[in-house]
């Protein structure tokens with residue numbers, strides 16, 4: 001029945017036995033293969049894993065604006081697709097993967113943790129951790145190239161740890177390297193399981209070496225979060241102080257209103273640690289990569305900084321300064337159009353759903369290809385060109401054409417946090433360095449993992465400003 005209903009959507013030619021496995025299991029080929037399908041067979045296509053008549057899995061892949069609007073803007077398709085389940089061992093029932101009433105209740109509670117007054121308190125963390133990054137980048141002054149992604153990831157990990165847990169991780173200074181290694185291992189294992197036909201199933205995963213690597217990585221990750229929670233709980237004072245990390249706020253809610261259990265708090269903090277560092281690292285790195293190619297746009301970003309701070313390279317930046325960085329905001333948005341840090345998201349239908357005269361049966365996985373949607377010409381003329389000005393007067397008639405943070409009720413809860421963090425870090429780098437393209441120019445090789453990455457790094461040249 002599932003197969004018949006989905007046959008209304010075209011299926012690109014695939015291997016009769018394996019289906020489209022080879023097109024979607026290599027992280028570096030997903031973008032080109034899916035773009036090819038969409039261009040040649042339709043805005044929404046079906047892909048298959050397994051034999052033609054008895055597939056293990058059929059999924060829809062879409063860049064159809066109307067489908068994005070229907071699913072993200074509506075309330076019928078809120079559950080995450082099956083491949084998110086590989087995060088469950090790490091994030092438990094945290095906000096990213098939970099659903100139903102449990103998700104609704106937690107979303108309501110966690111929204112308080114992203115209130116403007118809370119975010120304002122984090123700017124000091126963005127700034128001081130960003131200063132350490134600047135010091136590290138100074139070592140590359142005048143060198144032919146630096147892979148910024150590696151360094152930026154350590155910076156964003158330090159930021160998320162201090163803001164989420166109120167504890168310094170200091171990975172930029174070489175501390176807690178086992179924690180960093182465990183985060184990297186888990187990110188790798190989760191994506192490999194989602195893409196591997198064999199490790200998709202628990203029974204085969206349990207026989208693999210990665211199962212044991214995951215076990216020891218989780219021991220370190222959960223052990224760290226738990227030890228921070230325990231040390232804070234033992235202090236038993238849950239008064240509202242000025243500077244509170246997400247964890248302090250959640251402990252306060254648990255203490256005052258008994259709304260969250262301790263293991264639920266741990267799952268949410270682990271979720272922030274996962275969702276709140278790789279995304280921003282990808283974003284910051286691609287912004288630097290774009291600016292390296294665009295001296296004029298970079299100069300405009302610098303001029304905006306000079307209007308705000310004169311020649312001071314290390315000013316005390318406030319919330320309102322970050323709000324005033326309007327041109328930089330357009331640069332960030334344009335980078336996220338071309339290089340969305342989260343290039344695909346997945347949903348699962350939990351009931352039969354009618355969309356555009358088609359019945360999409362219960363238990364259908366749907367992949368929303370944000371990367372492809374952002375490059376559609378009807379919404380973004382000259383889509384391959386980097387034009388920050390588009391965001392000065394973006395046509396609001398199509399609110400679902402630009403969705404780097406997703407949209408609707410399951411949009412990114414951390415988007416304002418992320419924008420402030422990214423503005424703080426990028427503006428600091430631009431005030432201190434001229435960012436140039438390497439010679440020969442470094443061509444990124446995009447890879448669709450949990451976030452958008454480049455398998456050969458994201459390299460630029462840095463020259464310290466006088």
Ligand code: HEM
Nearest residue numbers: 095096275276279280283341342345405406412413414418
């Ligand atoms: C550039 C940075 C970021 C981007 C592009 C981004 C993007 C997204 C996207 C596309 C989703 C929807 C995922 C889905 O439907 O599967 C999402 C959800 C989420 N994000 Fe972000 N994110 C960013 C930063 C952050 C940060 C800094 C945090 C936390 C501090 C965060 C926490 C979350 C959480 C908890 C969810 C799940 C929300 C829910 O389902 O209710 N994100 N993000």
